[in-house]
Amino acid sequence: MPKYHSSNSNTKLKGCRPVLPSKPDLxxxxxxxxxxxxxxxxxxxxxxxxxxIESVKDYLKVVTAGEFFVSKQKISLAEKLLPSGKFMRIHRSFIVQ
Structure with a gap:
């Protein structure tokens, strides 16, 4: 098995260019x-x-267009996980889009 020295690998990496652009165009x-x-x-x-999203004690009712889901979770945790600019908590029991 060949041994690699750190000084040897550093000199080899100097000539490398990054494959991906630093800032994507899109x-x-x-x-x-x-x-x-x-x-x-x-x-x-x-x-x-x-x-x-509606909260009843420790349960969440997440309502979508066609169905709803009930999960044992606090509304405060769901509020942290949702994108802040898109959802607003209008009551201690409701978060709306």
Whole structure:
């Protein structure tokens, strides 16, 4: 097995150029998702589909266009996980888009 010396590898790396540009020309919008535990399985919910989130004690009801999910989770944790510019907490029990 060949041995590599740190001084040897540093001189080889000086001539290398980065493959990727430092700043991309086009930025892809990042897709945010929530992972909710529903009936002993995890469900991925895209935050673009969420219409509102309702809290009843320690449970969340996440309402989308076609369905809703109930998960044992506090609304304060969901509020931290959601993109702040897109969602607003209007009551201690409701977050809306």
């Amino acid at each position: 930025e892809v919008p990042r897709e945010h998702s929530l992972y909710l535990r529903v009936d002993r399985r995890y469900v991925k919910v895209n935050t673009n589909d969420v219409q509102w």
